[in-house]
Amino acid sequence: MLKSVCFALALLAAGAGVAAEAPKGSLVIIGGGLRPENAAVWEKIVLLAGGKGARIAVFPTAAQNPAREGGNAVAFLNRHGAQAFLVPVAPLLAGSDVRKAADDPALADAVRNAGGAFFTGGDQARITGSLRRPDGGNSAVLDALWSMYRRGGVIAGTSAGAAIMSSTMFYDPPLDVVPILKHGVVDGKDIAPGLGFIGDDVFIDQHLLVRGRFARMLPVMLDKGYKLGLGIDENTAAVVGPGREVTIVGYTGALVLDxxxxxxxxxxxxxNLSNARISYVDNGDRFNLASRTYVPGPGKEPVDRSMREYREALFYTDILGNTSVVNLLEKLVDSNLERATGLAFEGPTSRAPERGFEFTFSRAPDSREFVTNREDAWSIYRIRMDVRPVRMRQPLYTVE
Structure with missing residues (x-):
């Protein structure tokens, strides 16, 4: 009972801060796996924090080894011109009392007066558990983060640091994708309140294309009433400005689920799901969360419909594989076909192995596709997506 009450209080706290004042700051939401050499993302964080010499508070709160992870993040940010400093609010940081540190007035002032904050990866439950008090209220440091963000600062986070950006987040370690499609999620066990920096109308997920996680977002979005989902791939950032325009920066891209x-x-x-829209926004593309309009990045041109490459039926046996969904979407828009299909299912030792799901992607009247001249970078907007349960034969195959 107490856990349920705290869960509800945390939900109220997540939404209350957003409603109080529209933030003037920006978010840099990184899908995990941010590499030291990804200068475009590191430089963007420093720039949004104020440029050279900007003070950036580094939170290693989620990390298994906070001293090492936090130290690395400080070094990477400083390499790109920042004056980053470690915030010792981390349950696994040796010698730190996390509850005391989270309400330390001097530490809160340092965060409030910084130009930005950066959350490392790890376990997102450590972040929310450390920055919220046991009664669900905000700690002094969390209030300071909100103050800095509303004033115009930047809040960046990778992996676990991305998961906390929405008002609902998956717990870590997360469930695999197909079990979520089969059995759903449980509040307080599989999902929990995030910190809600992006607002209460957009659901965030990370490690998206590498792990096929777009599909696990769908049941949560339906259950919680989200109309928009933003899933960011590894080594890639979605930069959200104060006007709620998202710009993709980094290695690959992100998926928008509408x-x-x-x-x-x-x-x-x-x-099951019908008439959803899925979009792939690539490096350099922009998407406005308010108007839901897309702008392709530099060098992108509409796909030439007279130059289609694929003419055979498009079918993937594992739509949840590494980048499979984007690969299938690219083939669909580079074909003369109207639809493509993919399956999601588990092995014979799983719970209910006969349950699978069919994903159908089809062109809609409002679908749009763009590509660079070399055809190595695609932007694919508003493809219709339908999902229905299917029965998988058991055994799926036999040896000849």
């Missing part, structure tokens, strides 16, 4: 006009068949007890 359920504004989506529906479900409530007579079907298993997960």
């Amino acid at each position: 359920l504004s006009e989506a529906g479900t068949d409530k007579a079907q007890p298993l997960f």
